[in-house]
Amino acid sequence: MSGALVLADGTVLTGERIGARGTAVGEVVFTTAMTGYQEILTDPSYAGQIITMTAPHIGNYGVNDADDQAGAPACRGLIVRALSRRASNHRAEGELDDYLERHDIVALTGLDTRRLTRHLRTAGAMAGAIGSDRDVRVLRELAAAHGGMSGRDLATEVTCDGSTRVPAAGRPRAHVVAYDLGMKRDIVSQLSARGMEVTVVPAGTPAAAVLAERPDGVFLSNGPGDPEPVHATIAAVRDLLGRVPVFGICLGHQILGLALGARTYKLPFGHHGGNHPVRRLSDGRVEITSQNHGFAVDLWTLTREDPPVPPVGEMPGPRLLPTAAVGRFGRIRPTHQNLNDGTLEGLACDDVAAFSVQYHPEAAPGPNDALGLFDEFVSAVT
Amino acid sequence: MPRRTDIDSILVIGSGPIIIGQACEFDYSGTQAVKVLRADGFRVVLVNSNPATIMTDPELADATYIEPITPEAVALIIARERPDALLPTLGGQTALNVTMALAESGVFDEYGVELIGAGVDAIEAAEDRGRFKEIMGSIGIACARSHYVTSIEAALGAVSDVGYPAMVRPSYILGGGGTGLAHDEAQLRSIVAAGLDTSPIGEVLIEESVMGWKEFELEVMRDRADNAVVICSIENLDPMGVHTGDSITVAPAMTLSDREYQEMRDEAIACLRAVGVETGGSNVQFAVDPATGRRIVVEMNPRVSRSSALASKATGFPIAKIAAKLAVGYTLDEIPNDITGATPSSFEPALDYVVVKIPRFDFAKFPALDPVLGTSMQSVGEAMAIGRTFPEALQKGLRSLETGRCGLVADPSAEATTGTLTELLARLAIPSPERIFSAADALQMGASVDEVAAVTGYDPWFVDQMLEIVEVAAEVATSREDPTWLRTAKRYGFSDAQIAHLWEIGADEVTALRSAAGVMRTYKTVDTCAAEFEAATPYFYGTFEDENEAPVAGDRTVIVLGSGPNRIGQGIEFDYCCVHATLELAQAGYEPVMVNCNPETVSTDYDTSSRLYFEPLTPEDVLDVVAQEQPVAVIVQLGGQTPLSLSVPLEAAGVPIAGTTPEAIALAEDRERFAALCDELAVPQPASGTARNPHEAEQVAMGIGFPVLIRPSFVLGGRGMRIVDNVDELRDYVGSLYARTHGEMDLANEPLLIDRFLESAIEVDVDAICDGSEVYIGGVMEHVEQAGIHSGDSACVIPPPTLDPAVVKEIEELTIRLAHGLEVCGLLNIQFAVKDGEVWVIEANPRASRTVPFVSKATGVPLARIATRVMMGDSIAELRAAGLLPTTPPALAGRTAIKEAVLPWKRFPAEDRVLGPEMRATGEVMGIAPTVGAAYAKALRAAGHVVPTSGTVFISLNDADKPEGIRLAHRLADLGYRILATHGTAGHLARNGLDVTHVDKVGEGPWDPVRLIEDGRIDLVINTPSGTRARGDGSSIRQAATRHNVPCITTVRGGRLLAESLRAGGGLDTVASLQSHHARASD
């Protein structure tokens, strides 16, 4: 059955329909990850988005329960070049197509995904709608009517309903409260594997409720969309800073940045993939990281300087980040930088115990290079 | 960390001649590295014995030594050049092994040479299989259960633990040399014996077999700040048990979940760290049990490799170039990614396409071999294809191979499958070059994916993708001329020829239907980043999508067609010529565009031309590139037979061909028409005739007089050629041809060509350039072996050592006459035979030849570049005036240059090493020195022959060679050789005053020559086979010599030159750089 993707700017691409029937509308983004489609589909950070996989063959090794990052996918749709009809892997428990249908994910295959990627790269991430190619007019209207990601508090939509406690694997060494802003399961596993008892709480949990748990540390999870409207969490973090060590990942990093008084901004087409080089500024080491975000923290907003203009046709250098900034809780140091575009990938506070990274040290999917950050958090809370 | 400033000069070691397992990928890697090191201000000294490489071009390194890559020669070069550092990781196993030998002998300490890239400890840790396993164990990485042993007895002990079948793996080897799977004690004994011999340190591993597991490779890079990245993952379609070099491989890996892939990645990086590869690239191989996911590491190569070249071409990430920069101190994040220009090299390429590499085999040239694949590599080349999906890339790859197939299925040239499905499935269990096609046949006959996967060991995912191809073919077949199926078929990689076959119409009709339906090829960019960043790379592949990324054509574009996968007879020499053409075109202000599908080569480096199209060299694919690029000319005469045979369809489509016209090319190729032209030009040719049936063949042969040389016209490249002495042999031969073609030989349309065979004639090769009015003679080369031995298998010498100047003059005159007669514009190669002072023409090829690089290196005149200028309209006179050509023909200033062929006998011990009119050499080396003897001595050493200056020689001569053989025997006796011979030869030599020891015939007594060879009591074998009866004793003696590394000479002329070389000692006192030779010559 033929299907189509219609973008907000009117561009139409055609393919074959797979997954669930019906139409879906959302922000169309692309990820360059070559493995890990199931982790990507179930990463709540993709809430509200239609994911384009640049890797052509998707579904090759099937799906299984262990790789799910959440109970169900939060994304709106999936676009691939070639869906595999037959999975082959000893870990496979089912086919991707069935999985999409079961989870009501509308999807397309056979599309010129490279053309789509190039378009999004140059025109920026934009809304789109997928469905039957007979409904192009409807799809066009849906795409045009979509409000975009900015200003929407998606984290509150995907957070858990109430708090739960995950025991530490082995002897408990510390107790942390984790704000679930759309948290991936592997994050909890990484914390628990390091002897942390984790109390997972909803996005809107006030600081007082968290402190009542007497945690050794607070973790701010990844999550979807724009951090700015996630007011409740930002406010809670402000109350927690200085009282308990804080560690944030991805959206959690942005929330921390906002709590410290910095601003965030939308990247043209985001970072989604498993191959982003990130330099640890303390020693120059480069980690290959897993990334999935559309917004970033601007530390220049906490300095008196004007941000430098990024060089064209040259590798971005360290001068694209300020050496330090001063926010609500004192001095802030950039700790990590993306080597592709020079954007901020991590920060640490000198005067309160708080640090965060924009990327995903828990991998799943992606390289495990940065797992050590969880150990750093453990040392901070034990 | 920036570039090191404490080193100024670096010695780079190349990999020597092209052999099976070590091919032109090392020219690609070495060339990249030398270029980048020099650009960074280092003085680069290079040693490589292979003249056909780009890396040995005199402009590339500061000092280029075309000398044997032996510890002795390299030590001399180090003493002379005093390099600060040595980079051992670019020249394959050869460079690593020489480096280890030099380290052991203390040369590096003596001269203060630092190893960069990988140190001795790291090389040892990776290459010594025993130590490697220990290290892996210590960091918790699993390997197959194994024991390493240094004797057969110990091997028998080890097998009681690992059980049969047991895998035998020698240390420090390449291309799976000496490896094998032993199913019982007898096999174990023979494989271990050979393995101990193959390993330079006499060590083999006896290992649990993991036959049938999935095989993967990761290409890893590490810098001195300990940053590590994986550039590419490669999955083998053929499971463990088929060498990765002989497997169809796919990038990126297709059947690993992210968790499994990341674990493998972590282990690969941990492996590099533990082994201690400080900087550069390494290849780590894994095996995975498909049933459980259990993973073991198979081996790691601490250097660039065939796989790293493939990975570079597959991703656009230039591993060798980056490895060289890392070796001199840079870190990955300091080096920009060429392709984006604005992002660093410390990243992992993201692919949005699928790459398939398919090996190419030449089993037809080695009739004694079973075309069965195993752990020891046998392929001679490879093709790579890029498609958006696996089915597309697979079908493109199969038609890139140039074995006559258009794709996986629906192939007009495919033989009909025979037998039942059960029989077919049984055949599928045996890995062979044909297996992929048989698997498709089985699917077509209704076998299930699981059945095919179970017998082949292919992962079911791949089999299911193949089934999709089969299903599309079936749909297309039932939807005749329905354009809606065209797009689907094209996206599954079907060529127009396949669709035409299904629709029973012409391929051109399919093309027409396609353009009417708007199903046009689009080009996508290989950009390392899946389009995430803007890329400036001019590297494209064709596919069928919505968007075309190739730029709008310019008006000074010239397309150079490459030579496709390497094969015996068409190898690196042609790639060298194509690369030279692109360099010259760029210099002349054109935009060179390369079309080729060989991942090993310099020509498919995206840096080489203005734009690279990685595409199959078929009319359909090439015509589409032409349509895209709108070239002012297409160069077809530099890439060997492949582009030459495209000239006709190209011309028919109105494409402008540079230089010699397709019509003239066809005239030279058609032996009947060429004979007529020779008559007309009064150029003597051996009497010849054409036979259109067996009876006629006898008549023609008798008319000409025996012996005759017969060749079928339906196969090219000397295939099926035979020298025939009498009518009986003639009948046998024709019978065997019928058998080989399954009775389908059609002599009426493809007649037999019969020539008078010139016995004991001297063969001469000439390379020349003609501009239409003037002819430049590039070089006249005298062959060492007599006519009848293929020019590619014969050593050749420049200037001619024994030819009379009058004969040389005559050869030059005939060359000029033929050049004009054929209306050559560009290069021309002619082979002559000189017999009793008379000169005969054997064949003329109006194209670049195998000897162009050798002649260019010997004389300092870059023939392919000059020819490119000529094809683009410059005259020889103009080029001379511009100083690009010497005013007088180049003299070698008292030097002699010799090219020696390198043959794959060691790899194929079952094959009789007799030379004949079929070419079987895989590569070549060059020796250059003041005397013929010294030059040959070096060429022999470079080719791997170690002939002691005295010892015991076994001589066995055929009757024709006996008179000449006496002089040879005297020379050897004078050198102090003790002579052994069997009855006939012994009597003859004794009667002529030689002191000869009689030995028995093979198998007839205690002094059995085969036994003597096995016992190490013979140092040299001279055995000249008699005609076609080269079987029996001679053959078992020659095979014994091959097995035991005893040099074996099969021609008297070769023997004579050998004696001369022995008089010259090793020739190493003449070690000198190419630049110094050329400077002398132009003084």
Ligand SMILES: Nc1ncnc2c1ncn2[C@@H]1O[C@H](COP(=O)(O)OP(=O)(O)O)[C@@H](O)[C@H]1O
């Ligand atoms: N234990 C084993 N069981 C079965 N096959 C093996 C085993 N070890 C290696 N092989 C096969 O032998 C091939 C060659 O072995 P390898 O050690 O990689 O040699 P090389 O160093 O020449 O590449 C591999 O590609 C693999 O297919």
Ligand SMILES: Nc1ncnc2c1ncn2[C@@H]1O[C@H](COP(=O)(O)OP(=O)(O)O)[C@@H](O)[C@H]1O
């Ligand atoms: N008439 C002949 N007499 C003697 N040797 C010949 C003759 N013709 C060909 N040969 C030998 O056979 C070899 C291959 O023949 P050639 O015509 O050059 O075929 P190819 O196209 O394979 O190069 C030559 O290099 C030469 O040694």
Ligand SMILES: [Mg+2]
């Ligand atoms: Mg190997």
Ligand SMILES: [Mg+2]
């Ligand atoms: Mg020839």
